[in-house]
Amino acid sequence: MSEAMLTVEDLQVNYGDFIAVNGASLSVPCGEIVSVVGTNGAGKSTLFDCVAGVVKPVRGKVTFKGEDITGLPAHEIVAKGLTLVPQGSRCFIRMTVEENLFMGSYTKKARKGYRDSLKKVYELFPVLYEKRNDLSGSLSGGQRQMVAIGRALMNAPEMILFDEISLGLAPTVIKDIYARIKEINAGGVTAVLIEQDVKRSLRTSAQCDVMLKGKVVLSGKSGDLTEEQIKLAYFGV
Amino acid sequence: MAQALINGILLGGLYAIVGVGMSIIFGIVKLTNLAHGDFVILGAYLSLAVSTATGLHPFASFAIVLPVMFGLGFAIQRTMVNRLLTRGDEPPLLVMFGLSIIIQNLLLQFFSADAQHLRSTYDIGSIKIGDTGAIIPLMFLIDCIIGVAIILALNMFMKKTYVGNAIRAVSDDNTAARIMGVNVPLVYGVAMGVAMVTAALAGVLVGMTYTIYPTSGSQYLIISFGVVVIGGMGSIKGTLVAGLIFGLAQLLGSYFLGTSLQLLAGYVIILVMLAVKPRGLFAK
Amino acid sequence: MAAFLTFDHVDAGYGAVKILKDLSFQVEEGSILGVIGPNGCGKTTMFNALIGLIIPTEGHIKFDGRDITKLPPNKRSRMGLGRTYQVPRPFENMTVFENVLTAAVQGGGENERTGAKTARDALELTGLLPKADVRAGELTLLDRKRLEIARALGTEPTLILLDEVAAGLIDSEIKDIMALVRSLKDERGLTVIWIEHVIETMVHSTDVLMCMSDGHELLIGDPLEVMHSKQVEEVYLGAAEEGEEAV
Numbered sequence: 001m002s003e004a005m006l007t008v009e010d011l012q013v014n015y016g017d018f019i020a021v022n023g024a025s026l027s028v029p030c031g032e033i034v035s036v037v038g039t040n041g042a043g044k045s046t047l048f049d050c051v052a053g054v055v056k057p058v059r060g061k062v063t064f065k066g067e068d069i070t071g072l073p074a075h076e077i078v079a080k081g082l083t084l085v086p087q088g089s090r091c092f093i094r095m096t097v098e099e100n101l102f103m104g105s106y107t108k109k110a111r112k113g114y115r116d117s118l119k120k121v122y123e124l125f126p127v128l129y130e131k132r133n134d135l136s137g138s139l140s141g142g143q144r145q146m147v148a149i150g151r152a153l154m155n156a157p158e159m160i161l162f163d164e165i166s167l168g169l170a171p172t173v174i175k176d177i178y179a180r181i182k183e184i185n186a187g188g189v190t191a192v193l194i195e196q197d198v199k200r201s202l203r204t205s206a207q208c209d210v211m212l213k214g215k216v217v218l219s220g221k222s223g224d225l226t227e228e229q230i231k232l233a234y235f236g237v
Numbered sequence: 238m239a240q241a242l243i244n245g246i247l248l249g250g251l252y253a254i255v256g257v258g259m260s261i262i263f264g265i266v267k268l269t270n271l272a273h274g275d276f277v278i279l280g281a282y283l284s285l286a287v288s289t290a291t292g293l294h295p296f297a298s299f300a301i302v303l304p305v306m307f308g309l310g311f312a313i314q315r316t317m318v319n320r321l322l323t324r325g326d327e328p329p330l331l332v333m334f335g336l337s338i339i340i341q342n343l344l345l346q347f348f349s350a351d352a353q354h355l356r357s358t359y360d361i362g363s364i365k366i367g368d369t370g371a372i373i374p375l376m377f378l379i380d381c382i383i384g385v386a387i388i389l390a391l392n393m394f395m396k397k398t399y400v401g402n403a404i405r406a407v408s409d410d411n412t413a414a415r416i417m418g419v420n421v422p423l424v425y426g427v428a429m430g431v432a433m434v435t436a437a438l439a440g441v442l443v444g445m446t447y448t449i450y451p452t453s454g455s456q457y458l459i460i461s462f463g464v465v466v467i468g469g470m471g472s473i474k475g476t477l478v479a480g481l482i483f484g485l486a487q488l489l490g491s492y493f494l495g496t497s498l499q500l501l502a503g504y505v506i507i508l509v510m511l512a513v514k515p516r517g518l519f520a521k
Numbered sequence: 522m523a524a525f526l527t528f529d530h531v532d533a534g535y536g537a538v539k540i541l542k543d544l545s546f547q548v549e550e551g552s553i554l555g556v557i558g559p560n561g562c563g564k565t566t567m568f569n570a571l572i573g574l575i576i577p578t579e580g581h582i583k584f585d586g587r588d589i590t591k592l593p594p595n596k597r598s599r600m601g602l603g604r605t606y607q608v609p610r611p612f613e614n615m616t617v618f619e620n621v622l623t624a625a626v627q628g629g630g631e632n633e634r635t636g637a638k639t640a641r642d643a644l645e646l647t648g649l650l651p652k653a654d655v656r657a658g659e660l661t662l663l664d665r666k667r668l669e670i671a672r673a674l675g676t677e678p679t680l681i682l683l684d685e686v687a688a689g690l691i692d693s694e695i696k697d698i699m700a701l702v703r704s705l706k707d708e709r710g711l712t713v714i715w716i717e718h719v720i721e722t723m724v725h726s727t728d729v730l731m732c733m734s735d736g737h738e739l740l741i742g743d744p745l746e747v748m749h750s751k752q753v754e755e756v757y758l759g760a761a762e763e764g765e766e767a768v
Contacts, residue, residue, distance in 0.1 A: 017662040018689035039757070040560045041688055041718040052416055074415040083416065090413040092406045099396075103406050106399060107418040151417065167560075196559060199759035213692070213719060234758065236721030237748055 004063075005030045005159055005190050006051070006082070011060030012214075013043075013050045020046040022214030023060070028159070028192055028207075033185050035193040035201030035222070038211035038234065044194045045087055047211070048161045052084035053077040065158070079107040081158040085165060087194075089148035093137030097128050100136050100147050104154025113156055121150040124180055142173035149180065159190040166197060178204055198230060212236050238492060239371040245488030246481060247377040250384030251446070253480030255439040255457055256464025257388060257473060258432035264471015265408040265428045268318065268329050272337040274458030276433055279340050280306055280440025281449050282348055285355055295355045295441050302437050310433030311426040318429070319422045337454065344451035355444035380442045385477065387438055391431075392473045404428050408471055463507050469517025478518060482506065523586065525550035525712050526571075526680060531580035533570045540566040541577070542736040548680075548729075553706055553713040555727030555744065557720055559757055563736040564716050568682060571714075572604055573597050585679065598628055603678025605669040607685045613658030617649055617668055620657050624675030636675075643674035646708065647701060663694045670701065674709075681705060683715040687722050695719065699726040724748055732756065 006028040013021040021043040028034045038044050049055045051062050053074035062070045064082050078084075092100050101121060105114045122129040125146045131139060136147050145165050152160050162181065166174040182204065185191050195201040202208055202222045210218040210233040218225070218233035259273040270276075280302060287298040313336065321328040362375030395401035403424050406414040415421055443449065443457065463483045468475030483503055490502020510517070524547035533541040540563045548554045556564050569575045571582065573594035582590045589597055611620045621643050625636035644650045647667045652660070657668060666686050673681050683702065687695045699722060705711045717723050723730060723744065730744035734756045740747050747753055 015689075019691060020689065022691065039718055039720065041685075054412060054416060073420070075418045075420045078416055078418040086413060086416065090410050092409040092413065094409050095402070095405060099402060099405075102399075103402055103414070103417045103419075106403065110418075111399070155418070196757075197759040198757070212721075231754060231758070235724075235748060236719075237724045237745070 003030055004028060005065060006192075007061075007063045008047070008051065009061045009063075011047065011050060011062065012058045013046050013055055014058050015046075015055075019214060021050065021057075024211065024214060024216050026209050026216045026219060028190060031185075031188065031190055032207060033181070033191045033193060033205045034207045034209065035195055035205035036209045036211060036216075037195050037198045037201055037230075040196070042211040043214040044211050045163055048084065048163060048192065048194055049086075051077075052082065052161060054084070054086075075107075078155060078157075079109065081155075082161070083152040083155045083157040083159070084161045085145075085148045085152045085163060087163040087167065089141075089144040089165075091136035091139075091144050091147045091151070093135065095136060096133050097136050097139070097147055098132040100151050101128075101154050104151035107155055110155045114154070117154045117156055121153050124153070124183065125150055142169050142177070145169065145177060146180075149177070149184075153184065153189075157189060159192070160184070161192045161194065163194045164196065165193075166195065166200070174200070198234065202230075210234055239366075239369055241488045241492035242485070243366075243371055243373060244377060245485035247373070247381040248484035248488060249477075249481030250381030250388075251377075251439070251442055251480070252384075252460055252464055252484050253388050253477045254384040254435060254442065256461040256468070256480060257391065257476045258435040258439075259458075259461040260465045260468065260471055260473070260476050261404075261428055261432045261435075263465055265404055266314075266318070266322070266425050268322075268333070270432070271330065271333045271458065272340065272454075273432075273436060273461050274456065275337045275340040275454035276306075276310075276436035277440040277443060277457045277461075278344065278449055278451070278454045280433075280437030281355065281444030282344055282353070282440075282451075283437070284441045284444060285348070285353055288355065295357055295445055299438070299441065302441065303434050306433040306437040307430040311430040314426040314429035315422065319425055322425075337458075341451050341454060348451060350451060352448040352450055353444070354448045355441060357445050359445065376446050380446055383438070383442060384480070387435065388473060388477050391435070394431075395473060400424070400427060404431075460503075463503055465517070466507050467510050467517060469519040472517065472519035475517060475519030524548060524583075525585060526714075527581075527583040528567070528571075529581040529583065531570060531577045531582060533566060533575055533577040535566075535575065539578075540736050541570065543580075544733075544737055545580075546731055546738050546741055548712055548714060550712055551706060551710050552728045553702065553715060553726065555723040555730045556714065556716045556733060557718075557723055557730065558733035558739070562733040562756075564733055565684075566736070567733070568604075568684060568716060571682065572602060598676055598678075599630060601677070601679035602682070603628075603673040603676045603680070604682040605673050605684055605686055607688070609662075609665040609669045611657035611660075611665065611668055611672070613656065615657055616654050617657055617660070617664075617671075618644065618653040620668060621671045621675045624672040625677070628676035631677075639677060640671075640675055643671040646674065646704060647671040663690060663697065666690070666698060667701065670705075674705075678711065680712040680714065683713060683717075685717055686715075687717055687719050695722055698722075702726060720748065 004027045008026050011021055011024045024047050036044050050057050053072050056071050069077055101118060105111055128146055128150055165177060193201050205222050208222045208225055209216050255277060259270055262268050262270045283302045284295050284298040287301050288295055317332050318329050359376045359379055364373040395405055403419045407421055407424050464476050464479045467482055468479030486506040487499050487503045491499035526548040528544050528546050531541055531544045558564055570577055576591055581588055621640040622636050625631050625639045644653055647670050649667050649671055687698050705713055727744055730747045731741045732739045732747055732753045740750055740752055
């Protein structure tokens with residue numbers, strides 16, 4: 001495999017004295033799609049919130065493109081080309097679709113490319129162009145996810161973390177969004193899919209990491225992992 | 238009656254600019270700025286000091302007063318309020334209350350308790366409307382035009398610039414704004430700076446229109462409250478309509494009930510709004 | 522022997538949103554039932570229907586020989602239904618003992634004297650007796666979880682509902698909690714219903730495991746057998762959809 005774009009070493013994240021991530025380590029190769037799966041409460045979202053700078057770690061190290069980014073604030077990490085699509089889309093619901101996308105290009109580097117990025121996003125999601133003047137709060141769940149993904153793309157990132165984008169969406173919508181993610185990846189963006197739906201993420205990703213109780217307990221090429229291995233890692237029994 | 242209507246409408250523009258800063262801070266920092274009225278009066282006194290020292294016209298004093306007030310707002314937010322925001326609602330509230338007392342006493346110290354007025358030639362001018370007997374007081378007209386212009390400009394700033402959009406985005410979803418690259422504490426500082434600038438603009442207009450005292454702040458805090466409650470927190474356009482309603486309520490109240498009940502009419506409108514539409518006319 | 526608790530074809534939800542769909546299961550007296558299922562499967566709604574926060578639109582809930590479908594929460598509590606909260610919320614400025622005493626007097630309807638004995642017993646069982654005079658706000662997460670259980674015991678329940686009492690704990694602490702839950706059954710003869718995401722814990726410390734899916738009981742039975750079933754695997758890991766590769 002090629003060189004790693006993101007590495008996480010022995011990361012621990014607490015909420016008060018609640019240990020959400022407890023010594024997790026993983027590595028994401030350049031240009032790949034990696035899926036991170038696990039049951040609810042396994043620590044997946046917290047791990048990547050920490051990578052993106054939304055929460056601070058207690059110990060451990062996060063390296064992005066060879067640079068130590070541990071504990072940096074979120075706005076500095078996004079400026080380095082690592083963008084999070086947060087769980088539940090978290091669009092700015094009182095702003096229009098286009099204003100949301102405008103906010104996506106907030107970093108200095110991204111502002112110059114605003115026009116080009118906007119064109120690309122509208123090509124990828126034509127429905128967003130149709131609804132560009134609508135408040136994002138008035139959109140359907142699937143369309144809001146598209147806004148959230150488009151907003152992340154506006155930053156022209158090298159890596160996107162997708163946190164449970166399929167949650168609560170209809171299967172046909174999920175299928176469509178996954179197809180877009182493959183397109184985005186083919187365009188050179190490294191992707192991490194944080195998912196509960198193991199089978200779907202296995203089909204999409206080159207590498208799969210399984211989390212259990214705050215740790216990464218299994219990691220391998222998606223094609224090499226057996227169902228038994230994954231099940232054991234996923235449930236712990 | 239016609240005169241009360243004219244004055245009420247024109248006053249609406251002034252009230253909108255008095256309240257808009259409070260509305261911004263309500264909507265974005267989620268803070269009830271109890272010192273907002275004093276910020277307005279502080280702006281007026283700063284202008285007075287500049288005019289006295291340099292002989293500049295009150296409008297020309299903006300060149301000095303506005304940057305100073307922006308810096309002051311930014312500094313207050315960054316050094317005092319930001320670090321308290323994680324500790325619940327009360328500590329920042331108390332800080333602003335404390336600031337209110339400090340400002341009032343500093344003004345007393347430096348300017349005495351005497352009435353002051355920002356002098357200009359507009360005070361005495363007026364425009365007659367046909368032969369109805371009603372007049373448009375020139376200063377009221379200027380208040381209204383400047384007030385409306387600033388509200389519209391502020392609305393453009395919020396919609397068209399990165400900083401303005403960032404301010405709105407933070408008020409919508411703080412965390413999402415952070416992962417888009419927004420430095421939230423910095424934006425809070427800028428928002429407070431902008432609120433202070435609007436307070437200063439309002440203060441100068443107030444000082445040119447009426448007489449002011451170091452303790453006048455509470456009167457304008459109540460007007461701000463009224464505008465925020467009627468217009469809806471954080472809605473800039475709402476403040477304009479709310480200013481109009483509040484201004485009309487006061488002047489018509491004064492016309493029908495007598496001057497002594499002018500303030501009461503305003504409060505009644507606030508109470509009715511709280512009972513009927515507690516989130517304001519333009520709450521989203 | 523008649524079941525201690527029965528859900529009989531229960532439908533329930535919030536307004537127009539139906540979450541529980543024809544849910545049926547039984548719990549034997551003195552046994553531990555574990556409840557698992559992926560996010561959104563209706564575990565919490567089942568819990569709320571059981572303690573009386575929502576009233577089912579269809580079906581019946583029977584507890585201790587009585588139909589409690591429409592009984593208000595406080596009456597269920599007096600009948601012996603105790604619960605813990607997912608996020609522990611003790612009165613932080615009161616001591617551990619005072620917290621449990623409050624539960625006994627307020628929730629259990631005892632006077633101060635009998636309540637004090639109940640509280641002491643609850644603290645002894647949960648291992649909190651040495652910390653009886655510590656302020657609740659100073660406890661570690663593990664001890665706060667223990668206190669949650671002690672407070673539930675204060676109401677002198679016969680059936681106790683545990684909501685994610687192991688969440689956020691490290692392995693060694695989870696073992697302590699597992700032993701404590703076990704002792705609720707062995708030493709007090711309590712019936713336990715336990716919701717948890719940490720599946721490993723559930724397999725090793727429950728008598729019967731129920732996996733829910735889409736508001737319905739998917740499978741009930743021996744914990745290991747349930748975990749190794751094809752149905753449960755599909756609910757968690759997703760079904761293999763053929764031809765999806767072609768997108």
